[in-house]
Amino acid sequence: MCLAIPGQIISIDDSNPEMKMAKVRFGEAIREICIQWLNDVSIGDYIMAHVGTALSKVDEEDAKFTLDALREMGESDYL
Amino acid sequence: MKDPRKFNLQCPIPKTEYAHILMAHGGGGRMTCHLIQELFIAGLGNEILDMGHDGAFLPPMDGEVAFTTDSFVVDPLFFPGGNIGDLAINGTVNDLLCCGALPLYISLGLILEEGFLIEELWIIVQSIGRAAEAAGVKIVTGDTKVVEKGKGDKIYINTSGIGTIHPGLNINPKHCSKGDVVIINGDIGDHGIAIMSARQGLEADIPVISDTQSLTDMMMSLFRNQTGIHVLRDPTRGGLASALNEICDSSGTGIRLHEKNLPINDGVRGACELMGFDPLYIANEGKILVILPESEAEEALSIMRSFKAGKGSRIIGQVTSDPKGILCLETTIGTTRIVDMISGEQLPRIC
Amino acid sequence: MKYIDEYRNKVLVDNLVYGIRKEVSRKWTIMEICGGQTHSILKYNLLQILPAEITLIHGPGCPVCVTPVNRIDQAIVLGGLSNVMLTSFGDMLRVPGSTSDLLSVKALGGDVRFVYSPLEVLDLAEKNPEKEVVFFAVGFETTAPAVAMTVKQARNRKLKNFSVLVSHVLVPPAIEALLDSEESRIDGFLAAGHVCTVMGTSEYIPIAKKHKVPIVVTGFEPLDILIGIYEVVKMLEKGRYGVKNAYTRSVRDEGNQAAQELLREVFETTQSEWRGIGFIPASGLKLSGEYMEFDALNRFQLDVPSTVSIGACIAGKILTGQQKPADCSEFRVRCTPEKPLGAPMVSTEGACAAYYRYHRTTVSTL
Numbered sequence: 001m002c003l004a005i006p007g008q009i010i011s012i013d014d015s016n017p018e019m020k021m022a023k024v025r026f027g028e029a030i031r032e033i034c035i036q037w038l039n040d041v042s043i044g045d046y047i048m049a050h051v052g053t054a055l056s057k058v059d060e061e062d063a064k065f066t067l068d069a070l071r072e073m074g075e076s077d078y079l
Numbered sequence: 080m081k082d083p084r085k086f087n088l089q090c091p092i093p094k095t096e097y098a099h100i101l102m103a104h105g106g107g108g109r110m111t112c113h114l115i116q117e118l119f120i121a122g123l124g125n126e127i128l129d130m131g132h133d134g135a136f137l138p139p140m141d142g143e144v145a146f147t148t149d150s151f152v153v154d155p156l157f158f159p160g161g162n163i164g165d166l167a168i169n170g171t172v173n174d175l176l177c178c179g180a181l182p183l184y185i186s187l188g189l190i191l192e193e194g195f196l197i198e199e200l201w202i203i204v205q206s207i208g209r210a211a212e213a214a215g216v217k218i219v220t221g222d223t224k225v226v227e228k229g230k231g232d233k234i235y236i237n238t239s240g241i242g243t244i245h246p247g248l249n250i251n252p253k254h255c256s257k258g259d260v261v262i263i264n265g266d267i268g269d270h271g272i273a274i275m276s277a278r279q280g281l282e283a284d285i286p287v288i289s290d291t292q293s294l295t296d297m298m299m300s301l302f303r304n305q306t307g308i309h310v311l312r313d314p315t316r317g318g319l320a321s322a323l324n325e326i327c328d329s330s331g332t333g334i335r336l337h338e339k340n341l342p343i344n345d346g347v348r349g350a351c352e353l354m355g356f357d358p359l360y361i362a363n364e365g366k367i368l369v370i371l372p373e374s375e376a377e378e379a380l381s382i383m384r385s386f387k388a389g390k391g392s393r394i395i396g397q398v399t400s401d402p403k404g405i406l407c408l409e410t411t412i413g414t415t416r417i418v419d420m421i422s423g424e425q426l427p428r429i430c
Numbered sequence: 431m432k433y434i435d436e437y438r439n440k441v442l443v444d445n446l447v448y449g450i451r452k453e454v455s456r457k458w459t460i461m462e463i464c465g466g467q468t469h470s471i472l473k474y475n476l477l478q479i480l481p482a483e484i485t486l487i488h489g490p491g492c493p494v495c496v497t498p499v500n501r502i503d504q505a506i507v508l509g510g511l512s513n514v515m516l517t518s519f520g521d522m523l524r525v526p527g528s529t530s531d532l533l534s535v536k537a538l539g540g541d542v543r544f545v546y547s548p549l550e551v552l553d554l555a556e557k558n559p560e561k562e563v564v565f566f567a568v569g570f571e572t573t574a575p576a577v578a579m580t581v582k583q584a585r586n587r588k589l590k591n592f593s594v595l596v597s598h599v600l601v602p603p604a605i606e607a608l609l610d611s612e613e614s615r616i617d618g619f620l621a622a623g624h625v626c627t628v629m630g631t632s633e634y635i636p637i638a639k640k641h642k643v644p645i646v647v648t649g650f651e652p653l654d655i656l657i658g659i660y661e662v663v664k665m666l667e668k669g670r671y672g673v674k675n676a677y678t679r680s681v682r683d684e685g686n687q688a689a690q691e692l693l694r695e696v697f698e699t700t701q702s703e704w705r706g707i708g709f710i711p712a713s714g715l716k717l718s719g720e721y722m723e724f725d726a727l728n729r730f731q732l733d734v735p736s737t738v739s740i741g742a743c744i745a746g747k748i749l750t751g752q753q754k755p756a757d758c759s760e761f762r763v764r765c766t767p768e769k770p771l772g773a774p775m776v777s778t779e780g781a782c783a784a785y786y787r788y789h790r791t792t793v794s795t796l
Contacts, residue, residue: 002430002466002491002650003355004572004624004680006433019549019583023282027349027431030282034549034579037688046433048627048680049353051429051519051569052547053576055627055689056680058433063679067436070653073445279546345431352431354546412443412652414475419787426520427546429569430465430494 004050006058007033009043024049100195105225118197119221122204123187123211127219135219137184140243145180147171148239156199156233158277160270160289163236164206166364170315171240172214172293173367177311179250179302180242182214182295187221187238192231203234214293216240245299247306254309255330259398260376262369264297264383265290265391267319268347271361276350279427287346290365297386298367305379310370313363317421320359322368323396323406324420336396336408336418355428359408360421370398433679437651438474446656447479453663459485459615460662461608463601464622465492466650468781472788474652484659487615488748488781490604490707491622493569493597494521495745495772495780498703501597502527503734505566508595508726509535509542515558517551518566520544525776532566548580555584555592564726567594572624574598574715575689578696581717581724595726596716599702601625602633603713609641613752618662620648620655623677628693630685634673642671649677696721706745706772743772748781755782762786 007024012035014020024033024047035041035054046058103110120129127135151167168185175182187207191200211218269290276287301308310330314322319341323334336359343351343358351358365388371379376394383389399407406418436442462468468488471477477486490496506527509516516532523532523544536542541561545551548565555563567577577594584592601622608614621634626647634645644665648658654677661676675681693715702714717725726732742760747753755761755774765771767783774780 002464002469002572002622002624003428004627005352006431007353008432018586019579025349026353028283028285028287028344028346029276029349029353031353031546034576036579037575037686037692039688048624050572050624051576052549053579053689055572055575055624055686056682059679063433063436066657066679067442070442070445070657073442073449348431352434410474411438411440412474412479413440414478416473416475416788426523426544428521429519429573430469430492430521 004048004055006046007031007049009035009041009045009047011043022054024054098197100191100193100197100200100225102193102225102227105191105223111223114223118201118204119223122201122208123218125217125219127184127217128221135184135186137219137241140183142246143244145175145178145242145244146239147174147178148237149174150235150237152232152235153274154232155274155277156203158289159273159286161291162203162206163234164203165210165291167236167238168207168210168214168216169291169293169364171238172216172295173313173365175240175242176294176298177250177313177367178242178244179248179308179311180244181299182216182240182242184219184241185211185216185238187218188236189221189223190231190235191223191225192233193225193228195233200234210293214295245302248302248308250308250311252310252326252329255326255332255370255398256309256372257332257398257400258373259309259370260373260394261323261334261336261396261398262371262376262379262383262392263319263342263395264294264367264389265365266342266344266347267314267363267366268343268351268358268361270364271318272347272350274362275354281350281353283346283349285346287344287350290363292365292388294365294367294388297383297388300386301369301379301382304382305371305375307375308369308371310368312368314366314368315364316362318358318360318362319368320406320418321420324418326370327404327406331404333399333402333405333407334396335399335415336406338408338411340393340395342391342393342395356425359418360425434651437649437653439653442653443479443656446653446660450484450656450660450663451481453660453667454481454483455667457483457485458617458663458666459487460618460620460659461487461489461616462620462648462655463489463491463605464625464650465495465780466624467491467620467622467648467655468784470650470652470655472784475788476652476655480659484663489608490704491570491601492774492780493573493599494525494776495774496599496704496706497522497525497568497597498705499528500734501595502531504727504732505532505595506530506535507732507734508564508730509540510538513560513562515541515543515554515561515563516566517543517545517554517563519568522566522568526770526772548577549583551592552580552583552587552589555589556587559591561591562729563592565592565594566597568597570599570601570622570625571629571693572622572627574697575628575692578692581696581721582692584724585721593724593726593729594717598697598715599704600699600713600715602637603710604704604707605634605637607707607710609637609643615752616643618644618666619646620658620662621645623647623649623654623681626675626677626681626685628686628689631673631675631681631683638672644671645673647673647675647677647681649680706743706748708746745772745774748774755785758782
C-alpha cells in the first residue's frame with residue numbers, strides 16, 4: 001500500500017502486449033517493473049514503483065515547482 | 080547474473096575419483112585420507128598442518144591469548160565478492176582483531192552434505208587458503224564430517240582462532256566514555272545487500288559486492304600507534320545498530336550517530352529504498368567500529384585511510400552520557416530518534 | 431536519489447515547520463491513514479518539531495495489521511500442506527494468527543517463500559508444476575492491481591497450479607466507518623498518497639462533504655507529510671473542508687484509469703473484516719467471474735474457525751485513533767516485537783511496533 005519509490009526507466013520491453021515491462025533504476029539498483037498502465041512513458045522518465053508495477057509517472061515539473069516554492073517559503077507564505 | 084563461482088581464478092581441481100561428496104568421505108578410511116591430502120593439505124598446507132596429528136602443536140606465544148569461534152552458514156554459498164570460505168576466515172580473523180589481538184592460528188571444521196560437488200568444495204578451500212594468507216594466519220588443524228543428503232545444507236563451516244593481545248591494549252565496552260568518537264572504515268550494508276541481491280535477482284549497473292575482507296594490516300598498524308582504543312566491534316549480523324546497541328548495553332553510555340555521516344553507496348541505497356530496508360541493520364563482513372577518545376581520532380583516521388580496507392574511514396557518531404544506554408540517530412532533517420535492536424531478520428515490505 | 435532526497439532536506443523541512451507554526455492557533459487532531467506515513471513520522475521523529483497544538487493519530491492504513499486472524503490462519507493451513515508452495519509479501523510472515531505464524535510454518539518444513547512482487551509467482555508456478563502455488567494477496571488499492579495483473583496473466587498462460595488467497599481491503603469505507611463512529615475525534619485526514627495514485631481523489635469528496643472534514647492527499651517522505659499537515663491546518667483554521675491533493679508529483683485527480691479498469695475486470699467488492707475493528711460493508715475485494723477459479727478458497731477445503739478475539743490487544747482502539755500504543759497496559763510488558771499480542775506490534779509500520787522501535791516514551795529529551 002505505501003512503499004512506492006521513484007525510479008528512472010532505462011529500457012523498455014513491449015514484447016508482451018498485455019504486460020509491458022521496463023528496466024528501472026533506483027539509485028544503482030535495477031529492477032524489472034511492469035509499466036502496462038502508463039500510456040506515455042519513455043526512457044529517462046521517472047515512475048513510481050510498487051511491488052513490481054509502475055503506478056504513475058512522476059510529474060517532474062510539478063515537483064520542481066513545489067520544491068522551489070518551499071525554498072522561498074522561509075519568511076514568506078507558501079502558496 | 081554472472082556466476083560468482085567464476086569470480087575466482089582457480090588451480091585445476093585435483094584429480095579425484097568422484098565428482099560428489101559421499102558418506103565414505105567422512106568415514107575415516109582411505110577416501111577421507113585422500114580428500115584431506117588432495118584437497119585440504121594441497122590447498123592449505125603449512126608446517127603445522129602437514130604434521131598430520133589429531134591436534135596442532137603450537138609454538139609458545141608472547142603475551143595474553145585471545146580465542147574466538149564462529150560458524151558459517153550462508154545461502155547462497157557463492158555470492159558477488161566471495162564465498163563461504165572467505166567469510167569463514169575473515170570473520171574469525173576480524174573477531175580476534177576486535178579483541179585487540181594479532182591473529183595467528185585457525186582451526187577449520189567442515190560438515191559436508193552427501194552429494195555436495197567436490198569442484199565447489201575445491202573453490203571454497205582455495206578461497207580459504209587465499210584468505211588465510213592475506214590475513215597472515217595459518218590453518219593448523221581441522222575436521223571433516225559428512226551427513227546424509229537432506230540433513231545438511233551443502234556445507235557448514237566452523238572456524239576457531241587464536242591470537243595474542245597487542246601489548247598496551249585494553250579493549251572493553253565498559254571503557255566506552257563520554258566524548259569518545261565512533262569511527263567506521265567504510266560503506267555499510269554491502270554484504271547483506273550482496274546476499275539479498277543474489278537471492279532476489281536484483282540487478283545493478285555496478286553490482287553490490289560483499290565487503291568480506293580481513294582487516295589485519297590496517298588494525299595492526301592502528302594498534303602499534305594507538306593504544307588508547309576503548310572499544311572494537313565488527314558489525315556483522317544485525318548491522319551497525321545491533322553492534323552499537325550491545326555496546327551501549329554493556330557500557331551504560333549512550334551513542335549518538337549522525338545520519339548524514341553514514342557512508343552508504345548508491346547500490347546499497349537503491350536496494351534498501353526498493354525493499355524497505357534500513358541500512359543500519361544490514362550485515363557487514365569487512366567493517367570494524369573503532370571507539371576511542373576524540374583527541375586520538377585524527378591520527379587514527381590518517382592511519383586507517385592509508386590502507387585499502389580503510390579508505391572510506393570516517394567519524395559517524397559520539398559517545399554521550401545521556402540518554403544512558405541508548406543508541407540515537409540525528410536524522411538528515413535535524414530531529415533525533417532512537418535506534419533500537421531489531422527483532423529477527425529484516426524482510427522486504429510492501430508498506 | 432532523485433525525488434527522494436529533496437524531500438528529506440532540513441532547510442525545506444524547517445521552512446514548512448515555520449509555516450505550520452504561523453498558521454496554527456488552536457489544538458487539532460489529525461489522522462494519517464497510511465502505515466507507511468506512520469513509519470515515516472516516527473522514523474524522522476516529526477513529533478519533535480511539530481507544534482504541541484497538533485496531535486497525530488495513527489489510522490488503520492496498515493493492510494498487514496488489519497488482515498483478519500482467520501485469513502492468516504487459512505494461510506497457515508495452506509503453508510503446512512505438503513503439496514503447496516505458499517508465497518507472500520515479507521510483511522506477512524511474522525504476523526500472528528490465532529496460534530502460529532507463517533515463519534513458524536516455514537521452520538517446521540512448510541514451503542513458505544516471500545516475494546517482492548506477485549508477478550514473480552507466475553514463474554514459480556511455471557517452474558514448479560508439481561506444487562500448488564498460492565499467493566497470499568494482502569494490501570490496499572495500491573497493491574491490488576499488481577495482483578489483478580498476476581491473475582490475468584495466469585489465466586492467459588493457462589496456469590493450473592496457481593491460486594490466490596485474497597485479503598485486499600479498501601480505504602474509503604474504513605474512513606467512513608471511523609467518521610461514523612461516535613467516538614471519533616478526528617479533525618482532519620492525511621489520505622494515503624499511493625492508494626490515491628491508483629484510485630484518484632474523487633472517492634474522498636463525498637466523505638469530506640458529508641462529515642465536513644479536510645482530507646489532504648499526502649505523500650510519504652518527511653517533507654510530504656509536513657506539507658500534508660500544513661494544508662490540513664490551513665483548511666481547519668479557515669473552517670474549510672474538502673479534498674486537496676498535496677502529492678501532485680505522483681497523484682492525478684483521476685488516478686490511474688488503466689489500473690482501475692483492471693481492478694474492475696478481475697475483482698468485485700465484498701464485505702470484509704478488519705482485524706481489531708470488525709466487519710465493514712463493501713470494504714474488501716474478491717475475485718469475480720472467470721477469475722473465481724483462481725480463488726484459493728474455491729480450490730482448497732479450509733476448515734478454519736472464524737475470528738477469535740485476541741485477549742488484551744487494543745488494536746481496534748489504536749487503529750481507530752482512540753488510544754495510543756503507550757495507553758495499552760501490555761505495551762512493552764507482555765507485548766513486544768518478539769512476542770506480539772496483535773498485529774500492530776508485528777508489522778514494522780504498525781503503530782505499536784513503530785512506537786516501540788523509534789519513540790520510547792520513557793526518554794524525555796533526545
